[in-house]
Amino acid sequence: MRILIVEDEHKIANALKRALEQESYAVDVSYDGDDGYAMATTEPYDMAIIDRMLPGEHNGIDIVKAMREAKIHTPVLLLTALGSTSDKTKGLDSGADDYLVKPFALEELLARVRALVRRPTEVHGTTLQVGDLSLNTVDFSVKRADTDIQLTSKEFGLLEYLLRNQGRPISKDTIIAHVWDYDADILPNTVEVYVKYLRNKIDAPFKKPLLHTVRGFGYKLQA
Numbered sequence: 001m002r003i004l005i006v007e008d009e010h011k012i013a014n015a016l017k018r019a020l021e022q023e024s025y026a027v028d029v030s031y032d033g034d035d036g037y038a039m040a041t042t043e044p045y046d047m048a049i050i051d052r053m054l055p056g057e058h059n060g061i062d063i064v065k066a067m068r069e070a071k072i073h074t075p076v077l078l079l080t081a082l083g084s085t086s087d088k089t090k091g092l093d094s095g096a097d098d099y100l101v102k103p104f105a106l107e108e109l110l111a112r113v114r115a116l117v118r119r120p121t122e123v124h125g126t127t128l129q130v131g132d133l134s135l136n137t138v139d140f141s142v143k144r145a146d147t148d149i150q151l152t153s154k155e156f157g158l159l160e161y162l163l164r165n166q167g168r169p170i171s172k173d174t175i176i177a178h179v180w181d182y183d184a185d186i187l188p189n190t191v192e193v194y195v196k197y198l199r200n201k202i203d204a205p206f207k208k209p210l211l212h213t214v215r216g217f218g219y220k221l222q223a
């Protein structure tokens with residue numbers, strides 16, 4: 001899952017990026033309103049964390065409004081230093097899904113992110129499942145049947161994305177866009193390499209394959 005952070009306070013932006021990357025998200029950071037505006041309206045994100053007050057011509061509210069006008073329904077968490085009720089209403093009226101007042105505890109932010117990323121799909125609690133394979137998005141454990149499976153951060157990110165889109169063929173380009181950040185120079189055959197790593201762990205030791213190749217296109221996770 002790929003997340004956009006638009007926040008001009010470098011310290012906060014970088015701390016958020018690190019924390020989210022530890023949870024296996026791909027993260028892009030923009031430090032001003034105009035750059036953030038361009039990224040939010042052109043790149044495919046699964047969630048965006050946007051500060052309200054930003055340098056440049058576009059503030060956080062402008063960015064959310066522009067996203068919604070462009071029919072981009074990416075969940076947005078707005079950050080702000082202001083805490084009044086009218087401010088909160090204005091933020092949510094712009095089309096943001098949630099609102100967090102600074103200073104906040106990192107754990108609180110991570111919990112909100114999990115809730116927002118989870119929103120579009122039917123998920124039972126914090127576990128994503130296909131067949132006898134399950135992935136827990138809070139403690140990062142992966143299990144098939146009764147076997148614990150250890151994945152690297154990228155393998156986990158890839159599996160989580162496929163699980164959230166299970167039953168649908170997903171192209172390699174779509175996988176790149178949602179599992180790797182903007183700075184990562186990824187080619188389709190890098191995806192093939194990671195799929196191979198993942199298959200060795202989730203499919204090879206078991207009878208029934210779950211991760212299927214869709215020839216000339218990409219992959220599909222299905223029981």
Ligand code: CA
Pocket residue numbers: 007008009051052053054
């Ligand atoms: Ca700011």
